[in-house]
Amino acid sequence: MIATVVWGTGNVGRAAIRAVAAHPRLELAAVIVNNPEKVGRDAGELAGLDAALGVAATNDIAAVLAAGPRAVVYAASGDIRPDDALAEILRAIRAGAVVVTPALYPLYDHRSAPAEMREQVLEAIAAGGGSLFVSGVDPGWGNDVLPLLMSGLGSTVDGIRCQEIFDYTTYDQPDSVRWLVGMGQPMDYAPPMLAPGIPTMVWGGQIRLMARGLGVEVEEIREVVERRPLESTVATERMGKFEEGTQGAIRFEVQGLIGGEPRIVIEHVTRIHASCATDWPMPPTGEGAHRVIIEGRPRIEITVQATDEDGNHSAGGNATAVGRLVSAVDWLTDADPGLYDALDIPLRFGTLDRSQP
Structure with a gap:
């Protein structure tokens, strides 16, 4: 199983927790939150699931990354805090994690991204051995x-x-x-x-x-x-x-x-x-x-x-975008460290839920 962290529990993070929990090759290792009121709460509760997942949310980023997770779904917003989002993503990559995220818009096509940003990511990959795949929530x-x-x-x-x-x-x-x-x-x-x-x-x-x-x-x-x-x-x-x-x-x-x-x-x-x-x-x-x-x-x-979360179309759009990111994690962990885009990642098929009639 691939130890996977979900970083952020907002509109995208809730869907990410559910997607990681449902993936047959991923194991939810930790959930990182910024809001102190969410610290200690079970990931299942934060994701709107009916059952607990046995993973308590934490704001101790250093401890989570020190545990050496293989993957991070970075679901925190980059809309109004792009520099902070980039710094946190680089931190996870330097810790050796495969990172998937929608937060860094310029890296949807990294070949045309600002050179300074691209170089920072490549330096982090070289230093830590992690990878990065950015795809949007539009979706x-x-x-x-x-x-x-x-x-x-x-x-x-x-x-x-x-x-x-x-x-x-x-x-x-x-x-x-x-x-x-x-x-x-x-x-x-x-x-x-x-x-x-x-x-x-x-x-x-x-x-x-x-x-x-x-x-x-x-x-x-x-x-x-x-x-x-x-x-x-x-x-x-x-x-x-x-x-x-x-x-x-x-x-x-x-x-x-x-x-x-x-x-x-x-x-x-x-x-x-x-x-x-x-x-x-x-x-x-x-x-x-x-x-x-x-x-x-x-x-x-x-x-x-x-639709998701009781028929909400915005939540459904977020969930499908997150599904694309989360389904790429196992392929990325098998691939060489690197900076990837949507044309690099092969089409990934879903898994039939055998528990359903």
């Missing part, structure tokens, strides 16, 4: 392996569009939603996530990754952003009220230009309530969906909806 498979797999089903490919369409009514991450994305803020507020260059920093690597898989080079990455105000005050299940006239929806595209045209596009349509921007793409049901469209012959379109 990553929706912006790399799924569109590339679909591209091989037709005779010609003219373009690829990957969409994330979400309503955050039931989402439970107010800091990111209100401050980072700007929902509920005045329309003259500048959301950090939409600042020029930031969408490219976050999603540009996935554009380049898909281009590399298709055997082409991106000449330029262009950003297109739209914002809409709420037409009336709305109340959300977990984040309270959002006032009329404040930002209620955003739509942006990160476009990879090839031959001067946007041929590979990642598009996000995000609302705080279904009543806002109803003329923009909507999920077929519920709060969210991921869609991939292959323009070509034939034209192929697939929409994926995942």
Whole structure:
């Protein structure tokens, strides 16, 4: 069994604990938390499971890494603390662990990552013998392996569009939603996530990754952003009220230009309530969906909806992204130490739960 640590117990960490506990080759060795109120609580409770897992959460990072875990699922946020996230991930790699995480956006395609960041990771790998695989929570498979797999089903490919369409009514991450994305803020507020260059920093690597898989080079990455105000005050299940006239929806595209045209596009349509921007793409049901469209012959379109934690679509999206990361752990532990991306990791199949009828 591969001793595996889950670092963080938020939206992604809860799903990671469940995924590690269910994996036939992984053993949950420790859970690291930052909140002192979570210290000592059983991992099963923190993950929303009905049964205890016999692993108490701890904030003693040094002790956990000193025990020599073979793998770490780093599920702590890197949105507003990228430097801290990188430092903690490097610490785990230097301890000899295989690390999988969605937290370091520039490393989705490490070949195009900032040289300083990439060099730090490679130095940690050389020093400790660990590895790193970064894939997104958008989810990553929706912006790399799924569109590339679909591209091989037709005779010609003219373009690829990957969409994330979400309503955050039931989402439970107010800091990111209100401050980072700007929902509920005045329309003259500048959301950090939409600042020029930031969408490219976050999603540009996935554009380049898909281009590399298709055997082409991106000449330029262009950003297109739209914002809409709420037409009336709305109340959300977990984040309270959002006032009329404040930002209620955003739509942006990160476009990879090839031959001067946007041929590979990642598009996000995000609302705080279904009543806002109803003329923009909507999920077929519920709060969210991921869609991939292959323009070509034939034209192929697939929409994926995942639910978890009592039918929550945001939780379902997190769980599928985490599943991609956790399922790569055993392959990474068998591979040489290194810095890997989504094109390096082979498709991993699930395991049928034999306990079910």
